[in-house]
Every structure is written in C-alpha cells, then in structure tokens.
Amino acid sequence: MDNILSEQALDYIHSHVEENINLLSELGRIPAPSHQEDKRAAFVKSWLEAQGAKGVYIDEAKNVIYPVGCDDHEDIVVIMAHMDIVFPDLEPLCLEIRDGKMYAPGIGDDTANLVQLLMTVKYIIENKKKPETGILFVANACEEGLGNLKGSKAIIDTWGSRVKEFISFDGYTGGVTNDAVGSHRYQVTVKTEGGHSFGNFGNSNAIVSLASIIGTLYEKKVPTASKTTYNVGTISGGTTVNSIAQEASMLYEFRSESRDCLKEMEQFFDSVIEMYRHMGMDLDVKVMGIRPCAGDVDREKLEALTQRSCYITELITGQPCDVGANSTDSNIPLSMGIPANTLGTIRGGRAHTREEWVDLSSVEEGFKIAMAVVLHYFKEA
Numbered sequence: 310m311d312n313i314l315s316e317q318a319l320d321y322i323h324s325h326v327e328e329n330i331n332l333l334s335e336l337g338r339i340p341a342p343s344h345q346e347d348k349r350a351a352f353v354k355s356w357l358e359a360q361g362a363k364g365v366y367i368d369e370a371k372n373v374i375y376p377v378g379c380d381d382h383e384d385i386v387v388i389m390a391h392m393d394i395v396f397p398d399l400e401p402l403c404l405e406i407r408d409g410k411m412y413a414p415g416i417g418d419d420t421a422n423l424v425q426l427l428m429t430v431k432y433i434i435e436n437k438k439k440p441e442t443g444i445l446f447v448a449n450a451c452e453e454g455l456g457n458l459k460g461s462k463a464i465i466d467t468w469g470s471r472v473k474e475f476i477s478f479d480g481y482t483g484g485v486t487n488d489a490v491g492s493h494r495y496q497v498t499v500k501t502e503g504g505h506s507f508g509n510f511g512n513s514n515a516i517v518s519l520a521s522i523i524g525t526l527y528e529k530k531v532p533t534a535s536k537t538t539y540n541v542g543t544i545s546g547g548t549t550v551n552s553i554a555q556e557a558s559m560l561y562e563f564r565s566e567s568r569d570c571l572k573e574m575e576q577f578f579d580s581v582i583e584m585y586r587h588m589g590m591d592l593d594v595k596v597m598g599i600r601p602c603a604g605d606v607d608r609e610k611l612e613a614l615t616q617r618s619c620y621i622t623e624l625i626t627g628q629p630c631d632v633g634a635n636s637t638d639s640n641i642p643l644s645m646g647i648p649a650n651t652l653g654t655i656r657g658g659r660a661h662t663r664e665e666w667v668d669l670s671s672v673e674e675g676f677k678i679a680m681a682v683v684l685h686y687f688k689e690a
Contacts, residue, residue, distance in 0.1 A: 313621060313681045321432050322676045329672050330411075332356075333424045337413045338401045343393040343456030346371050350392060353448045356427065361434045370463035371450035375430065379443035385471045386686055387445045387464055389638060390423035390478040391452035395661050403663075410657075410666045417657035417667045422478035423448055425654040425672075425679035432680065438687045443471070452479070452638050455494070457598035461638040465645055474614060475642035476682060480635075480653035481660075482626060482675055487615040487650055488634035489643045491571050491602035492564040495578070497522065498593040499546075503555030515557035516546050518590055523559065525581050529574070535567035537574060560597065566634045568602045600636055601644035611648040618650045621681045625674060654678045 314322075341349040353373045357365045365375045373392070379385055394415025396402075404413035413420075430446055432438075445468060449460030465472065480486070499522070501513035523541050531537040539562065546557025563574040586592055619630040639649035654675035657667035 313624060314677060314684070317436070318432065318680055318684065319677070321436075322673060322680060325428060325432075326673045326676065329424060329428050329676060330669055332427065333411065333416070333421055333667075333672075334404060334406070336424060337404050337411065337416050337420045340396075340398045340400060340402055341393050341415070342397045342399070343395075343451045343453045344371075344459075345399065346392045346450045350448070350450070353392065353423075353427070357430065360431045362430070368463060368467070370460050372460045372463060373448040374464075375446040377433070377444040377446065378440040379445060382440070382443040383471060384473045385443035385445050385468055387447060387468070387472055387475045387642070388426065388478075388683060389447035389449045389461070389464070389476070390426045391419045391449045391460065391638060392423060393450055393453050393456055394418070394420070395453045396663070406669070409669055411669055412664060412666045414663045414665060416665050417481065417655055418660045418665065419452070419479050421655040421657070421667045421672075421675070422480075422653065422679075425675050426478050426683075428676060429679045429683045433683070433687065438684070440687050442473070442686055444686055449638065455598055458600060458638060458641055461641040465641050465647070469642075469645055469647070472642065472647050475639060475647050475649035476618075477638040477649075477651045478654050478679060479637055479651050481658075482653045482656050482671060482678065483622060483628055483630055484635075485615060485618045485622065485630045485632045485650055485652045486635040486637050486639055487611060487632060488566060489601065489603040489640040490564050490566050490634045490636040491568065491640065492562055492598070492600045492636060493571065493575060493578075494560065494562040494597040494599070496558055496560055496595040496597050497582070498556060498558040498595075500556050500591040500593070501554070504553045506551040506553055509553055512553050515554040518585075519544065519546065519557040519559060522581065522585055525584075526561065526578070529577050532565070532567070532570040532573050535565055535570050537563065537565035537567070537570045539563040539574065564636070566602060571602065600640050602640075603643040604646045606643055606646050606648055614648045614650050617685065618652050618682065622652060622678055625677045625681070652678070652682070
C-alpha cells in the first residue's frame with residue numbers, strides 16, 4: 310500500500326478484524342454519558358493493561374492515558390478518541406447486529422473510532438514498536454455536548470507545552486477536520502410572581518417573557534464574514550395549565566468559525582439580556598459551555614498534517630476527503646496554536662440517535678487508516 314503500511318501491519322489488521330468487532334460489541338454496551346464515563350474508563354484501562362500496557366492511568370477528568378516514549382522525548386503527539394456518548398443511560402446499552410451492521414447508541418460516535426485506536430495500540434505493544442517522539446494515547450472524557458471538551462482541555466492543560474501535534478479519531482470515514490467551530494452556550498431563566506390563571510390574571514408569565522426574549526434573539530442577522538449560526542435548543546417551565554408560570558428556562562447557543570463573529574454574537578446576546586433587565590425582568594444567565602475557535606496555528610505545519618491525514622484516507626478508501634471546520638476535541642489544541650486534525654475511521658450513519666449504526670464491512674478499512682496515522686510516528690512502520 311505505497312509503503313504506508315508494512316505487510317506485517319496489513320496481515321495483523323486482516324487477522325484481527327473479528328477481534329476488533331468483538332471488542333466493539335463489548336465496549337458498545339457500556340454506558341458512558343458525558344461526566345459519567347467511569348465504567349468505560351475502567352474497562353479501557355483494564356483492557357490496555359491486559360494487552361501489556363504499562364503506566365496506564367485515569368486522570369481527574371476521567372481520561373484514560375497511556376504514555377509511550379514520553380520520558381525519552383520532549384516533544385509529544387496526542388492521539389485520542391472519546392469515550393462519552395450523547396445519551397444519559399447508566400444501564401447497559403441495547404446493541405444489535407443485523408444485515409452486516411451494528412446498531413447501538415453512540416456506536417459510531419465515538420465507540421468504533423475508539424476501538425480502532427485501541428486495536429492499533431495493541432499492535433504496537435505486541436510488536437514492541439518504538440516511537441520517534443513521545444506519544445500520548447488517550448481515551449478521553451467529555452467531548453459531547455455539555456461535556457464542553459473537558460477531557461481535551463485537561464490534556465492540553467497538563468501537556469500542552471510539549472504537544473507538537475494532536476490527532477483525534479471521531480466521525481465517519483472521509484471526514485477530516487482541520488479548523489474549529491467555536492460556540493457559546495447559555496441557560497437563560499426568567500422568574501416572575503406567577504399566580505392562578507383566573508384569580509391572578511394579568512400577572513407576568515415567565516413563559517411569555519421568555520418567548521419575547523427568544524423572539525428578539527431571532528431578529529439577529531448573523532455576520533457574513535464567516536458561517537455563523539444560533540439556536541434555542543430547549544425550553545422548559547410552568548407547572549399546570551391553570552397556573553401563571555413563575556419560572557421558565559431555555560438553552561441558547563451561537564456558533565462560528567470566526568472569533569470576531571463570535572464576539573459580535575456575544576455582544577448582541579449581552580445587549581438583549583441587559584435590555585430586558587432594564588425593563589424590570591428578573592433574569593438569570595448561566596454559561597453552560599464555551600468552545601474556542603482556532604488560534605494562531607502555524608499554517609504550514611497544519612497543512613502538512615492535513616495533507617497527511619487526507620493522503621492516508623484517500624489512498625486506503627479511494628475516495629476524496631471532506632475537509633473543513635467542526636466542533637471536536639481538536640478545538641482545544643487549535644485554539645492554543647497546536648496543529649490538530651480530527652478524522653473518521655468507520656462508515657455509518659444516524660449519529661446522535663439511538664438508531665446509530667456502523668457498517669461492519671468498513672472495520673478493516675478504518676483499521677488501516679488508524680494504523681497508518683499512528684505508525685507514522687513509529688520506527689519501521
């Protein structure tokens with residue numbers, strides 16, 4: 310394969326596809342809501358140790374970390390895949406295999422990508438591969454939603470001064486992320502005196518007040534310098550049909566690839582909140598999460614990393630890559646000026662639904678992608 314993978318690696322991949330699928334089936338049943346990845350973290354740590362990994366540990370953010378060569382090299386490359394999924398289940402997840410596909414919540418995002426990384430690490434351990442730089446293998450926590458990239462932040466906070474490149478496996482095959490979509494997320498709560506719908510008719514209704522705020526926010530014309538969006542994702546409040554709502558809340562976010570556009574959206578949001586406060590409205594605003602845009606990254610180094618990710622993916626799949634900006638674990642290193650890519654190693658669909666599936670016939674192909682990406686940093690790949 311144009312020398313990106315040795316015959317030894319290709320033979321290993323082919324002979325371990327069934328083990329890869331079995332591991333996916335086992336890991337895919339373990340619940341892992343953001344902030345509650347403990348069961349998966351314990352499983353991953355034990356599994357790595359069973360393969361012969363030394364020095365594996367779980368940090369305070371619940372990341373499972375396996376350092377390789379980090380004592381011998383100052384520079385470090387982080388290679389990660391996240392454990393958490395978007396669903397709150399704490400009981401074993403329902404998993405089904407039919408018609409060549411595996412179905413389960415979070416099975417592609419990001420369980421299958423994590424398995425590709427773990428199986429690649431197994432190959433490195435078994436074949437005693439030596440890295441040419443320090444490698445930090447991470448099964449990270451809190452990538453999804455209100456996890457707010459806590460796991461990725463913890464890695465960069467701890468190791469950032471030594472990290473020269475950052476790679477995460479996430480998404481479906483063919484996607485390569487090399488830019489960061491930043492986002493700001495807020496919970497806005499309105500409180501009023503409420504009362505009985507008949508006896509206290511005329512009292513302020515928190516739901517009506519919240520609706521007015523939402524209407525004003527939706528009058529905003531988004532900046533055009535870079536793609537920018539906003540959304541009210543949830544609303545809640547009130548008690549019964551015959552009660553004037555005393556409290557109502559919403560979750561609101563805006564996103565952009567541009568720091569300037571995010572700043573404009575933030576200024577508008579703040580002005581709307583202040584306007585309604587001056588009107589006498591009792592408002593509470595809570596920051597639920599801020600994901601940064603990319604900072605000042607060395608463009609040549611980032612382009613070299615992106616070209617390598619695309620070259621590997623396109624050579625193995627025979628299909629062109631879809632390169633662009635997304636909100637992923639790469640947001641954090643990119644915001645700190647560290648070249649970073651996020652790329653997929655599985656084919657599937659219906660992400661973020663309970664009907665998500667992965668095509669099991671794509672496991673071998675994705676295994677090759679993960680192996681080639683990782684072995685770039687090892688001697689005699």
